[in-house]
Amino acid sequence: MLTVLAALSCRSVSKEKVVPTFDGDRAMKYLEAQVAFGPRVPGSASAERCREYLAAFCRELGGEIDTMQFFHADKHTGKNIEMVNLIARFSGEAGPEGERILLAAHYDSRPRAELDPDSSKQNLPIDGANDGASGVAVLMELANLIAVQKPRVNIDLVFLDGEDFGMSGDLSDYFLGAKEMTRRGIKGKYRCAVVVDMVGDRDLRVYRENFSEQYFPELNDKIWETAHTIGETTFSDTVGYFVHDDHLSFMTVGLPSVVVIDFAYQYWHTSHDTPDKCSAASLASVGRVMAHFIYNL
Numbered sequence: 062m063l064t065v066l067a068a069l070s071c072r073s074v075s076k077e078k079v080v081p082t083f084d085g086d087r088a089m090k091y092l093e094a095q096v097a098f099g100p101r102v103p104g105s106a107s108a109e110r111c112r113e114y115l116a117a118f119c120r121e122l123g124g125e126i127d128t129m130q131f132f133h134a135d136k137h138t139g140k141n142i143e144m145v146n147l148i149a150r151f152s153g154e155a156g157p158e159g160e161r162i163l164l165a166a167h168y169d170s171r172p173r174a175e176l177d178p179d180s181s182k183q184n185l186p187i188d189g190a191n192d193g194a195s196g197v198a199v200l201m202e203l204a205n206l207i208a209v210q211k212p213r214v215n216i217d218l219v220f221l222d223g224e225d226f227g228m229s230g231d232l233s234d235y236f237l238g239a240k241e242m243t244r245r246g247i248k249g250k251y252r253c254a255v256v257v258d259m260v261g262d263r264d265l266r267v268y269r270e271n272f273s274e275q276y277f278p279e280l281n282d283k284i285w286e287t288a289h290t291i292g293e294t295t296f297s298d299t300v301g302y303f304v305h306d307d308h309l310s311f312m313t314v315g316l317p318s319v320v321v322i323d324f325a326y327q328y329w330h331t332s333h334d335t336p337d338k339c340s341a342a343s344l345a346s347v348g349r350v351m352a353h354f355i356y357n358l
């Protein structure tokens with residue numbers, strides 16, 4: 062029996078690459094740090110400070126920083142709002158001409174809590190601890206891993222602005238950063254794109270998102286197989302919701318793109334989307350899957 066176990070464990074070790082440890086507690090601190098800037102509403106001073114924090118963080122770890130500024134005419138206020146995507150490029154062992162992947166999360170938080178049970182709060186911006194900051198926190202901790210051990214592939218960590226700007230029911234003012242990035246040209250630049258959003262929920266359950274599953278099932282398979290291989294039981298093979306998110310913009314040019322998201326979050330678009338509803342364990346669960354995914358490409 063011992064011999065059999067040893068043989069099995071050897072086989073799994075040789076198949077899976079050695080991957081640096083994803084630190085969920087550290088990721089949780091990154092989530093809290095973002096929330097501490099205040100709501101990262103596009104065009105606000107808080108958004109700018111958070112962006113500078115992210116840029117300094119990634120630069121320190123060896124990322125090459127690029128910003129993509131654009132303006133969005135807000136049809137509800139008539140204001141022209143500055144938005145900025147932040148791109149941190151990390152080189153892998155494949156070399157500059159080698160394969161590159163895109164990992165994205167939105168760093169903006171929603172300007173209004175329209176689903177808040179207290180109607181007096183529905184026009185106030187949200188903290189976006191889970192809806193926004195959780196995905197960014199996972200990317201930040203992945204940057205720590207990449208800095209200590211290069212994966213084979215080159216990786217662009219992209220912090221998108223204006224994901225959650227629109228009025229519910231009108232998709233034209235959502236995903237603005239991803240749309241801008243797609244418009245400026247991503248075709249042929251990347252092997253694939255993975256968006257992480259709403260991955261901090263204490264009660265984490267990550268279903269396969271339905272658009273991702275319909276258009277790029279092989280990429281979804283690769284991520285969920287990774288989760289099974291390393292024993293992350295928070296990832297369920299069930300196909301869940303259709304979620305409109307930044308991945309849909311990347312899909313429009315044929316780039317294999319999926320979103321990793323737990324959309325069943327009772328504090329969604331309310332003033333209660335705060336760090337206490339999130340956990341280090343949930344961030345670590347998704348972070349470990351993403352780490353094993355990128356180191357095995």
Ligand SMILES: [Zn+2]
Pocket residue numbers: 171192225330
């Ligand atoms: Zn949202």
